Amino acid sequence: MAFTCPDIEVITRELESAGDALSAQGGSLAWGVFRRGGPGLTSNADVPYRIASMTKSFTAAAIGSLAAKGLDLDMPLHQLVPGLVGTSIADRTCRQALTMGTGFTKDDPWADRMEAMTSAELMAYLNRGATPIAPADTGFEYSNLGYALLGLVAESVTGEPFIDTVTTEILHPFGLSSTGFDHADFPDLAPAIRLDRHGRGHAAELTGPGVFSPIGGAISTVSDIRTWMDAHLDALDRLSTDHADSWSRILSDNQQPHRLVEVARSEHHVETVSYGFGLQHRLDSRLGRVVCHSGGYPGYGSHMRWFPDLDLSIVVLGNTTYYPAERVVRDVVDAGWTAAAGTPGARVERTATSVPVPYFPAQPAQAEAVLHAANLVVDFDETRADEIFAMNMDLDEPRDERRERFAAWRDDRDLSQAFTLDDVEMVTPLRGTVTVSGDESTQVGSSATITVSLDHLGAVQTITLSS
Numbered sequence: 001m002a003f004t005c006p007d008i009e010v011i012t013r014e015l016e017s018a019g020d021a022l023s024a025q026g027g028s029l030a031w032g033v034f035r036r037g038g039p040g041l042t043s044n045a046d047v048p049y050r051i052a053s054m055t056k057s058f059t060a061a062a063i064g065s066l067a068a069k070g071l072d073l074d075m076p077l078h079q080l081v082p083g084l085v086g087t088s089i090a091d092r093t094c095r096q097a098l099t100m101g102t103g104f105t106k107d108d109p110w111a112d113r114m115e116a117m118t119s120a121e122l123m124a125y126l127n128r129g130a131t132p133i134a135p136a137d138t139g140f141e142y143s144n145l146g147y148a149l150l151g152l153v154a155e156s157v158t159g160e161p162f163i164d165t166v167t168t169e170i171l172h173p174f175g176l177s178s179t180g181f182d183h184a185d186f187p188d189l190a191p192a193i194r195l196d197r198h199g200r201g202h203a204a205e206l207t208g209p210g211v212f213s214p215i216g217g218a219i220s221t222v223s224d225i226r227t228w229m230d231a232h233l234d235a236l237d238r239l240s241t242d243h244a245d246s247w248s249r250i251l252s253d254n255q256q257p258h259r260l261v262e263v264a265r266s267e268h269h270v271e272t273v274s275y276g277f278g279l280q281h282r283l284d285s286r287l288g289r290v291v292c293h294s295g296g297y298p299g300y301g302s303h304m305r306w307f308p309d310l311d312l313s314i315v316v317l318g319n320t321t322y323y324p325a326e327r328v329v330r331d332v333v334d335a336g337w338t339a340a341a342g343t344p345g346a347r348v349e350r351t352a353t354s355v356p357v358p359y360f361p362a363q364p365a366q367a368e369a370v371l372h373a374a375n376l377v378v379d380f381d382e383t384r385a386d387e388i389f390a391m392n393m394d395l396d397e398p399r400d401e402r403r404e405r406f407a408a409w410r411d412d413r414d415l416s417q418a419f420t421l422d423d424v425e426m427v428t429p430l431r432g433t434v435t436v437s438g439d440e441s442t443q444v445g446s447s448a449t450i451t452v453s454l455d456h457l458g459a460v461q462t463i464t465l466s467s
Contacts, residue, residue: 003286003287003288003309003310004286004287004337004340004341005307005310005312005340006287006312006333006335006336006337006339006340007336007337007339007340008033008035008041008336010332010335010336010339010340010344011033011314011332011333011335011336012033012041014331014332014335014336015029015031015033015043015316015328015332016043018031018316018328018332019031019043022318022320022323025193025195025199025201025320026193026201027193027201027318027319027320027323028044028047028190028318028319029043029044029316029317029318030042030043030044030045030047030049030190030221030222030316030317030318031043031044031222031314031315031316031317032045032222032223032225032226032313032314032315033312033313033314034226034229034230034312034313034314035311035312036230036233036311036312036313037311040226042222042223043222044190044222044317045221045222045223046178046221046222046223047188047190047221047222048178048186048188048189048190048219048220048221049189049190049219049220049221049300049302049317049318049319050183050189050192050216050217050218050219050295050297050299050300050302051216051218051219051220051225051295051300051302051304051317052112052216052294052295052296052297052300052301052302053144053215053216053293053294053295053296053297054216054218054220054225054293054294054295054302054303054304055213055214055215055216055217055218055295056147056214056215056216056278056279056293057228057254057278057279057293058166058170058171058218058278059147059150059151059154059162059166059214059215059278060098060150060254060276060277060278060279061170061250061251061254061278062154062162062165062166062169062170063094063098063150063153063154063277064250064251064253064254064277065169065170065246065247065250066153066154066157066158067094067250068246068249068250071094071153071157072094073093073094073095073098074093074094074095075093075094076090076091076092076093077089077090077091077092077093077094077097077149077153078090078091080094080153080156080157081149081152081153081156083119083123083152084123084126084149086127087123087126087127087130088126088129088130088131088132089102089104089126089130089132089145089146089149091136092136092146092149093136094150094153096136096137096146097146097147097149097150098146098150098258098277098278099140099258099259099275099276099277100140100141100142100143100146100259100275101136101137101138101139101140101141101259102132102136102141102143102145102146103132103133103134103135103136103137103138103141104130104131104132104133104141104143104145104146104456105131105132105133105141105143105428105429105430105431105453105454105455105456106141106142106143106453107143107144107145107455107456107461108142108144108296109390109392109393109396109453109461109462110390110391110392110455110456110459110461111144111145111148111212111215111216112144112207112216112296112297112298112392113207113298113391113392113395113396114148114210114211114212115207115208115209115210115211115212115213115215115216115217116207116208116209116210116212117210117211117212118210118211119152119155119211121211122148122152122211122212125456125457126456128457129457130145130456130457131366131429131430131456131457131458132360133359133360133428133429133430134357134358134359134360134428135358135360138357138358139355139356139357139358140259140260140261140275140354140355140357141357144212144215144216145456147214147215147278148211148212148214148215150214151211151212151213151214152211154214162213162214163181163209163213166181167180174227174228174231175227176220176224176227176228177224178220178221178223178224179218179219179220179221179224180218180219181208181209181213181217181218181219182208182209183206183208183219185219186219189219190300190317190319191203191299191319192204192205192206192297192298192299192300192319192321193299193319193320193321194298194299194320194321195320195321196397196401197401197404197405197408201320204298204299204321205298205299205395206299207298216295216297221317222315222317225304225315225317226313226315228304229304229306229313229315230313231247231251232251232252232254232255232279232291232306233306233308233311233313234248235247235248235249235250235251235252235255236251236252236255236308239252253276253277254276254277254278254279255276255279255281255291255308256276256277256281257272257274257275257276257281257283258274258275258276258277258281259274259275260272260273260274260355261273261274261275261280261354261355262352262353262354262355263352263353264350264351264352264353265350265351265352266348266349266350266351267349268286268338268341268346268348269284269285269286269348270285271283271284271285271290273352276291278293279291279292279293280292280293286337286341287307287309287310287333287337288307288308288309288310289307289308289309290305290306290307291305291306291308292304292305292306292326292329294325294326295325296321296322296323297321297322298321298395298396299319299320299321300317300318300319300320300321300323301317301318301320301321301322301323301324301325302315302316302317302318302323302325303315303316303325303326303328303329304316305329305333314329314332314333316328316329321396334347334348359427359428359429360429361429362426362428362429362430362432363429365458366426366429366430366432366454366458367421367424367426367432368421369388369452369454369458369459369460370424370426370431370432370433370434370452370454371419371420371421371423371424371434372384372387372388372460373388373450373452373460373463374419374423374424374434374450374452374463375418375419376406376463377406377409377410377415377450377463377465378410378415378416378417378418378419379418380402380403380406380407382399385399388459388460389459389460390454390455390459390460390461392461393460393461393462405465406465409448409465413436413448415436419434423435430453430454430455430456430458431451431452431453431454432451432452433449433450433451433452434449434450434452435447435448435449436448436449436450448465448466449465449466450463450464450465450466451463451464451466452464
């Protein structure tokens with residue numbers, strides 16, 4: 001089947017525009033567009049950025065290397081990390097953690113602030129009763145916790161710190177000389193920026209390294225990520241020849257679709273989205289195989305994507321909190337594809353159907369935590385916030401800014417009455433919503449939602465207000 005390679009000139013022009021937009025906010029964008037064997041088109045290619053969850057590809061590669069030496073990916077975690085005995089995640093496996101199938105919740109905001117946590121602190125946290133939201137292997141639920149535990153597995157098996165293992169087994173052999181984990185080693189690191197609701201920039205606090213480094217602690221450059229993407233493309237090529245080696249098999253396996261996530265469609269295409277080992281796999285009717293991973297962290301956002309059937313790869317690194325690099329890459333590729341397909345300017349509007357997950361029922365205490373969080377929007381009670389906030393909340397947004405944002409949203413909707421449990425709808429045991437009906441007498445006529453997510457112990461890690 002013939003696939004259509006996007007117009008590279010259009011892609012680079014769109015990336016330059018994205019860079020200008022980020023620069024206007026006080027940030028900077030690094031990017032690269034590469035055809036295999038060619039020099040590539042880049043911007044800020046040798047400036048280090050935190051690559052956040054793109055790190056998971058290194059963690060998965062390290063575990064793959066250990067599996068090639070005898071690690072059983074289906075052995076319960078507590079047999080590999082004895083400190084997990086008696087915890088709710090003890091019977092999960094490396095394979096489930098690699099593919100986001102442990103049944104533990106999406107925990108990005110909380111986990112992104114936990115990098116410097118020690119292994120002893122993580123064990124103490126889990127022994128307090130971390131809550132799964134679904135049975136293992138019943139669906140996809142992106143969770144950083146499993147990848148932190150994969151780092152502990154690596155340490156238990158090798159007897160060495162996780163970062164040392166990744167450095168000696170992956171970074172050095174693959175020639176990733178500008179990649180590491182300690183920001184103190186990168187004096188020229190692109191500064192981390194947090195944008196407030198008015199678009200003003202503030203310095204974001206840097207974290208790490210520690211037990212959560214395997215989820216997103218790596219720092220790298222466009223040039224090094226190109227090398228890493230090429231290694232994966234080369235692995236796929238070598239696997240079908242007589243030159244396949246252990247790393248070819250490891251990196252090829254990481255790129256396979258191990259757990260279905262969703263099916264996305266537009267009037268132009270259909271694509272299946274799956275998770276592999278530390279990488280996402282897509283099969284796109286326009287572009288063929290697509291392998292990618294995003295990253296988001298306080299002060300940074302990133303995305304790498306390669307197209308094995310087109311010999312094309314792209315990486316984008318930004319330095320504002322959760323910079324939407326995946327959306328940027330998706331949009332520039334769509335623009336390049338529509339131009340190459342002879343329909344420049346056409347929009348690729350996607351709808352997605354996710355794989356259903358049999359979530360456990362929510363408990364009363366979880367619904368009450370969502371209720372208390374939603375009522376902070378109506379009346380911000382400092383004491384209540386102290387009681388229910390996870391430690392990331394005030395780091396992600398200072399209290400004065402949060403109160404100001406809540407007040408503006410509340411006043412637009414003329415909210416004055418506290419919500420009750422009847423207003424709370426629990427989507428999962430650790431995520432719930434409150435719907436605010438629109439009123440023609442107010443400035444906002446349509447309904448809006450307050451979505452609250454809880455961490456593994458039921459503390460509030462996000463309160464999201466629909467626009």
